[in-house]
Amino acid sequence: MIFKLxxxxxxxxxITIFVVSVLIFSVTELLPGDVATAILGQxxxxxxxxEIHRELDLDHPAYVRYGxxxxxxxxxxxxxxxxxxxxxxxxLVPRLMDTLAxxxxxxxxxxxxxxxxxxxxxxFEDRALDKIISTFSLATISVPEFFMxxxxxxxxxxxxxxxxxxxxxxxxxxxxxxxxAMALPALTLTFVVMAHMMRMTRAAxxxxxxxxxxxMARLKGIxxxxxxxxxxxxxxxxxxxxxVALNLAYLVVGVVVVEVVFVYPGxxxxxxxxxxxxxxxxxxxxVLIFALVYVLLNLLADIVGILANPxxxxxx
Amino acid sequence: MRLDRRGFLSSTALVGGAGGxxxxxxxxxxxxxxxxxxxPKKGGTLKLGIAxxxxxxxxxxxxxxxxxxxxxxxxxxxxxxxIDAKGQATPELATSWATADGAKTWVLKLKEGVxxxxxxxxxxxxxxxxxxxxxxxxxxxPAKSILSGIADIKASGPHELTVTxxxxxxxxxxxxSDYHLVIVPKxxxxxxxxxxxxxxxxxxxxxxxxxxxxxxxxYWKAGRGNVDRFELTVINDGTARLNALISGQIDVMxxxxxxxxxxxxxxxxxxxxxSTSGQHYxxxxxxxxxxxxxxxxxxxxxxxxxxxxxxxTILNGFGTEGNDHPISPANPYYNSELPIRPYDPDxxxxxxxxxxxxxxxxxxxxxxAAYAGAPDAAVLYRAQAxxxxxxxxxQRDPADGYWDNIWMKxxxxxxxxxxxxxxxxxxxxxxASDASWNDSYWKRPAFDKMLVEARGITDFDKRKAIYWxxxxxxxxxxxxxxxxxxxxxxxxxxxxxxxxPHPSYELSNFRIIEKAWxxx
Numbered sequence: 095m096i097f098k099l100x101x102x103x104x105x106x107x108x109i110t111i112f113v114v115s116v117l118i119f120s121v122t123e124l125l126p127g128d129v130a131t132a133i134l135g136q137x138x139x140x141x142x143x144x145e146i147h148r149e150l151d152l153d154h155p156a157y158v159r160y161g162x163x164x165x166x167x168x169x170x171x172x173x174x175x176x177x178x179x180x181x182x183x184x185x186l187v188p189r190l191m192d193t194l195a196x197x198x199x200x201x202x203x204x205x206x207x208x209x210x211x212x213x214x215x216x217x218f219e220d221r222a223l224d225k226i227i228s229t230f231s232l233a234t235i236s237v238p239e240f241f242m243x244x245x246x247x248x249x250x251x252x253x254x255x256x257x258x259x260x261x262x263x264x265x266x267x268x269x270x271x272x273x274x275a276m277a278l279p280a281l282t283l284t285f286v287v288m289a290h291m292m293r294m295t296r297a298a299x300x301x302x303x304x305x306x307x308x309x310m311a312r313l314k315g316i317x318x319x320x321x322x323x324x325x326x327x328x329x330x331x332x333x334x335x336x337x338v339a340l341n342l343a344y345l346v347v348g349v350v351v352v353e354v355v356f357v358y359p360g361x362x363x364x365x366x367x368x369x370x371x372x373x374x375x376x377x378x379x380x381v382l383i384f385a386l387v388y389v390l391l392n393l394l395a396d397i398v399g400i401l402a403n404p405x406x407x408x409x410x
Numbered sequence: 411m412r413l414d415r416r417g418f419l420s421s422t423a424l425v426g427g428a429g430g431x432x433x434x435x436x437x438x439x440x441x442x443x444x445x446x447x448x449x450p451k452k453g454g455t456l457k458l459g460i461a462x463x464x465x466x467x468x469x470x471x472x473x474x475x476x477x478x479x480x481x482x483x484x485x486x487x488x489x490x491x492x493i494d495a496k497g498q499a500t501p502e503l504a505t506s507w508a509t510a511d512g513a514k515t516w517v518l519k520l521k522e523g524v525x526x527x528x529x530x531x532x533x534x535x536x537x538x539x540x541x542x543x544x545x546x547x548x549x550x551x552p553a554k555s556i557l558s559g560i561a562d563i564k565a566s567g568p569h570e571l572t573v574t575x576x577x578x579x580x581x582x583x584x585x586x587s588d589y590h591l592v593i594v595p596k597x598x599x600x601x602x603x604x605x606x607x608x609x610x611x612x613x614x615x616x617x618x619x620x621x622x623x624x625x626x627x628x629y630w631k632a633g634r635g636n637v638d639r640f641e642l643t644v645i646n647d648g649t650a651r652l653n654a655l656i657s658g659q660i661d662v663m664x665x666x667x668x669x670x671x672x673x674x675x676x677x678x679x680x681x682x683x684x685s686t687s688g689q690h691y692x693x694x695x696x697x698x699x700x701x702x703x704x705x706x707x708x709x710x711x712x713x714x715x716x717x718x719x720x721x722x723t724i725l726n727g728f729g730t731e732g733n734d735h736p737i738s739p740a741n742p743y744y745n746s747e748l749p750i751r752p753y754d755p756d757x758x759x760x761x762x763x764x765x766x767x768x769x770x771x772x773x774x775x776x777x778x779a780a781y782a783g784a785p786d787a788a789v790l791y792r793a794q795a796x797x798x799x800x801x802x803x804x805q806r807d808p809a810d811g812y813w814d815n816i817w818m819k820x821x822x823x824x825x826x827x828x829x830x831x832x833x834x835x836x837x838x839x840x841x842a843s844d845a846s847w848n849d850s851y852w853k854r855p856a857f858d859k860m861l862v863e864a865r866g867i868t869d870f871d872k873r874k875a876i877y878w879x880x881x882x883x884x885x886x887x888x889x890x891x892x893x894x895x896x897x898x899x900x901x902x903x904x905x906x907x908x909x910x911p912h913p914s915y916e917l918s919n920f921r922i923i924e925k926a927w928x929x930x
Contacts, residue, residue, distance in 0.1 A: 131814045145550045177466035178617060180602075185465060185617065244649060252657050259653045260459070260660075262643060264620070357459075357645050357654075359619040367465040367618060370810065 100397060107389035114385045115167075115378055116160070122369070122377060123156050129176045129372040150176050163375065173375035175368075182379045185364060190383060192263060193353075193360035197345035199276055200283035204345075205338055208288045212295025212334075217322055219300055227292070235289035243282045243355040250278060261356040279356040283349060287341040294337040298330035331402040339395035347384040450908055454928035456637040459651045459660035460917070463644035465618030470601040471592050472543055472551035477664055477916065478644050480589050482621045485640060485923035486527075487592035487606030488631075490518065490537060490571075491583045492921075493831050497741065497913045499583040502631075503532065503593055503607065504571070513578035513866055518571040518586075524630050526595050527605040534565030539596040541586075553590035555846065556835065578866030580873070581832045589920055609635030609924035618644050623923075636908065636927035652901070655680055661903040662926065664916045668726040668783075668899060678904075683918075684728065685898040685911035688738040688829015688836075691781055693774070693791070693891040696821045698851040701772065705887055706765035711772075713761065714795035716753035717893045724787045728899050732892035735884040736827060736836045739895070740913050743833045743874055745881040758798025769799040775823035776804060779812035781896075784824045818849050825849060829895075831914060833877045834865050841884060850889025857883055905929045 130146035147153055166173050172182040211231070215224040234242065251259035257277045267275070302308065303326050311321050350362030361380055368376035463478030471487075474480045490504040504518040524532040541563055544551035559575050566572040573582065585591075594606055604612050609631065610623035621642045629635040643660065645651040648667045654660045656677045666674070666682060674680055695702035695711060702708055717731040730739055733750045737743060762770050776788040785806050792802040807816050816823050830836040839845055842861055843853035857880060864876040884890065898916040902909045908926045912919040 125810065131811075142550050142552075142554075145548060149550070175466070178468055247650075247653050252653055255657065258659055259650065259657050260643065260645070262620075262659075354647050355650055357643060357647070357650055359616070363618065364465045371464070371466045373466060 099400070100393060103389075103393045103396060107386075107393065110389060111382055111385045115164075115382060118378060118381045119156070119160050119163075119374070122372060122374060125372065128152065129374070132371045152176075159374075163378065167378075172379045175376050176373045177371050182375050186361075186376070186379055186383075188265070189359060189361050189364050192358065193346060193349065193362070195263075195272070196261075196276055196279060196283070196349065196353075196358060196360060197342070199273065199280040200287070200345055201342055203280065204284040204288050204341070205291065207284070208291035209295050209334065211288075212292040213299060213322055213327070215292070215296040216299035216303065216326075217318060219296075219303075224296075228296075231289035231292050234285040237285075238351075239282060239286050240351045240355050242285055243279070243352055246278050246282055247355075259356070261358040263359070276358075279349075279352050279358050282352050282356075283345055286352075287344060291334070291337050291341055295330070295334050298333045299326050302326040302330045328402055332399040335398045335402070336395045339391040343388045343391045346387045450633050450636045450927040451929065452636050452638075452927070454637050455639040455641060456662065456906070456923060456926050456928065457660045458640065458642045458662045458923070459645040459654045460642055460663065461644075461646050461648070461651060461665045463618050463646065467617040468601055469604040469612075469615060471540075471590050471594070472549060472553075474590055475552065477920070478618075478621075478642070480915075481917055481920045481923065482612075482615065482623075482642060483592055483604065483606075484589060484608070484920040485610045485623055486604050486608045486612050487594065488608050489589070489592050490520075490586040493584070493587045493912075493914050493919060495910050495912050495918075497831050499587060499831070502587075503537070504583075504586065507583050509580075509582075509868075513580045513582070513868055514575050516573040516575070516582050517566070518573065520569040520571060521630070522569050524607050525628060526607055527611045527626060528595065530595050532593070532607050533568050534571050536596045537571055537593055538563055538565050539598075540593045541591060544590060551590060553588050555839065556585050556588060557591075577862065579834070580865060580868045581834045584832045584835060587831065589915070610640060613639075620644065629924075631924070634924040636925075637923075640923045642923075655901050655903065658903065661906050661928070662909065662917070662922055663901045664898075666899045666901050668728050671726060671728070671899060674901070681902055681904060683898075683900040683902055683909050683911055685900070685913060685916070685918075686730065686738075686740045687895065687898050687913050687915075688736070688741060689826070689896045689898070690732055690736060690738065690829070690892050691784070691787070691824065691826050691894055691896060692736075692850075693893070694817075694823050694825050694850050695889040695891065696818075696851050697889040698853070699821060701770070702821055702889060704765050706761040707767075707770060708887075708889060708891075710758040710761040710765070710770060710798065710800055711795070712751055712891050713754045713757040714798045714800045715791055715891060715893045716794045717750065718753075719794070720787060720790065720893045723790060724783050725894055725896055728897040730895045730897075732894050733881075733885055734888065734890060734892050735881040736829075736840070736890065736892060737833050737877070737881050738829055738913075741829075741833065743877045745878040747878075748882055748885060751885070753794065755798030758795070758800055762799055769801055771801045771803065772822050773803045773805050773820075775807055775816045775820045777807045777809050777812040777816065777824070779807075779809035780824040781826045784826075788824060818851075828915065829913065833880070834861070837861050837880060838865075841888070852884075852887070852889045854883065854887070902926075 129150065130143040163173060174180060175182055211227050215227045218224045247259045250256045258275060261275050261279050263272055263275050299322065308321060308325060311325055349360065350366060353360045353362040365380040368380065460478050460481055462476040467479045469479055469483055471483060474483060488503050490502060491499050492502040494500045503521050505521050507516055507518045509516045520534055520537060526532060543549065544553040545557050545560065559577060559579055560573060561576045562574040564572055592606060602615065609626055609629045611626050613622045613624055615621045623640050625635055625638050645654060651663045652666065655663045671682060674682060695708050697703060712734055721727065721729045721731055731750050733748060774788050776784045778784060788804045792804050795802050817825055827840065838861060840847045840849060841852065842848065843858050860876050860880055864873050867873045900916055905928050906926055907929055909922055910918055918925055
């Protein structure tokens with residue numbers, strides 16, 4: 095059952111990714127200017143533009159170029175960057191790893207923290223602790239990410255000098271050194287994604303806590319924390335996992351601003367540069383990876399949701 | 411705020427607002443120059459945080475357009491000619507130059523005993539190869555147009571270069587100082603692993619992220635190449651850059667936001683380096699079409715701007731007033747007897763009347779692409795010009811595609827130009843009738859003729875007389891309203907020495923890495 099569903103989702107995912115690639119290609123075609131004028135900027139004389147067009151083989155209509163790209167992609171070749179003339183993967187792979195490392199670190203902190211706080215808030219519903227947790231998490235999500243980043247820099251980097259304001263990671267760094275360098279951007283991201291997950295945990299658990307069987311458990315004298323952990327949480331897991339998956343995806347694809355503020359060499363900055371230079375193969379590769387992350391994480395959320403729910407596990 | 415002492419002195423001297431003061435300070439400025447240059451200390455790691463880099467950067471000198479790759483290439487390589495801090499051409503890989511036939515054929519003697527990082531000796535054929543990268547039909551180099559006057563360049567000896575021009579040009583040495591025209595070994599093409607004769611050997615380069623290099627122990631230039639290593643990080647976000655400098659993570663940064671420069675007062679470990687420059691921000695009026703084919707309207711627009719307020723508000727004081735021509739007061743050829751055009755709304759009204767108008771409605775296109783602060787300048791100008799019945803409608807366009815769709819297409823828009831060391835390079839790039847960057851479409855045969863004439867004259871005073879006339883022509887008739895020249899504002903940590911202000915470009919003409927040294 096699960097395999098069948100996973101396969102169906104995967105097939106849908108492949109179609110999604112194809113549609114995304116067509117969409118991205120046509121949207122970038124609509125943008126004013128092309129790679130030649132973007133590279134040359136103010137220096138774009140007609141001769142120089144024509145020279146770059148000729149060199150990069152851009153004289154063909156859009157659908158021909160798309161067809162060529164698709165052909166290469168199906169053979170596992172992302173193509174060469176139009177601006178640096180290197181294979182896209184040369185820059186893409188290390189940047190992807192860095193982005194995944196940052197997202198992973200933030201997730202490692204944010205997910206357990208958010209779920210724990212959400213459970214606490216649910217147990218102490220409408221009491222002081224709940225109010226404090228809710229107010230704090232809503233406050234952090236209401237502040238724009240870049241502002242949160244600057245705030246942390248001013249307090250923790252410039253004034254207290256606890257952490258570096260630049261997240262300079264490089265190959266060959268030790269794990270602790272690396273985590274130390276990534277502390278502030280990871281913390282910023284934690285604040286940004288925590289509230290959503292925490293609120294959903296709280297709402298889902300409270301919803302379950304109002305069911306008759308929980309009432310029954312209470313009447314049997316089971317301790318509140320056991321009720322929550324053993325009886326309520328598993329039944330609330332479906333919506334929580336979905337929200338966690340959405341936020342994990344956001345950690346990978348939505349970190350452009352945080353990367354810029356902390357000078358972190360991830361995918362976000364690479365994509366922004368590629369769009370502004372109209373570097374199509376790079377844009378395509380980045381966007382496809384982002385789409386893939388979304389598809390896979392949602393697939394994972396579905397599977398976990400099914401595993402957690404006996405009714406879905408054994409359909410009639 | 412610790413204004414860099416030399417920067418402060420030289421800029422006040424050059425502003426010339428107080429002539430007596432400038433004269434009084436000049437000797438001490440020279441003294442501090444020699445005193446500071448005396449004892450550079452060797453050693454240490456210089457960390458730079460530089461704006462102007464992208465993941466699409468390359469170290470191919472034909473692709474240099476922004477600060478990060480240019481700063482890196484300038485640390486690895488040398489050019490034939492260097493511009494010194496006073497704007498004069500001085501020897502670099504070329505030790506001397508001479509012309510026997512009135513600036514049409516030039517012979518350059520090249521330095522002997524210099525080796526590339528791979529051990530190969532530097533010879534004339536390397537220079538020929540390097541310069542020719544930027545010449546010919548198929549090159550995409552931005553330096554192509556400034557080399558278009560070269561008919562032939564050949565090695566006339568192992569260390570001698572002969573350059574033949576299509577027409578005389580007394581400024582040829584200045585052309586060879588262009589930052590694109592760096593020297594690499596003959597037939598070199600592996601740009602990702604660039605080598606040169608420069609003070610540093612490239613160690614790593616990640617486009618848009620970082621670069622590092624180690625000192626070339628055999629560097630030939632006295633007093634340069636002082637630190638053991640440089641580490642350059644690309645930091646395009648202004649706040650992040652400033653924070654990194656204040657918290658000591660970097661030693662050198664470029665482009666301090668002029669709006670927040672005052673905040674540096676609170677940071678005693680940081681100093682600013684201010685360079686008076688020829689960088690200017692023109693409002694462009696296209697002279698070949700309605701409405702600005704009528705010079706009365708151009709003059710009405712030009713009398714409608716309050717230059718002092720522009721410098722004060724838009725540049726936060728870090729600049730000087732312009733006089734509607736592109737030669738800055740820092741340039742030796744600056745026409746100092748041409749009074750700066752005042753803010754005079756009545757004159758605007760007068761010229762509108764000459765054009766048969768009571769008021770003049772016009773749309774001004776602007777964008778952050780022109781320069782940071784351009785939209786602010788446009789809005790300020792709207793308020794100023796209104797008093798003279800010049801009614802400006804400000805249209806803000808996206809930075810993306812601005813040079814494609816707006817610049818040289820809309821009749822009234824904003825732009826920027828870097829200064830050039832000599833008037834001829836500026837005028838022939840953007841003011842001659844046949845220049846491809848003549849971005850106001852201002853075409854005057856009389857101007858072209860005088861420009862060519864001046865190019866062939868080697869006598870300074872005779873040339874100066876012609877350039878003074880050319881400045882006057884552009885001032886009175888041109889399509890460029892140039893209200894301000896903007897200073898470069900860089901920052902350095904207190905232990906960084908040797909960061910001298912430079913009139914050409916930021917970061918001491920992009921050569922900060924080979925110039926800087928660190929105090930113990």
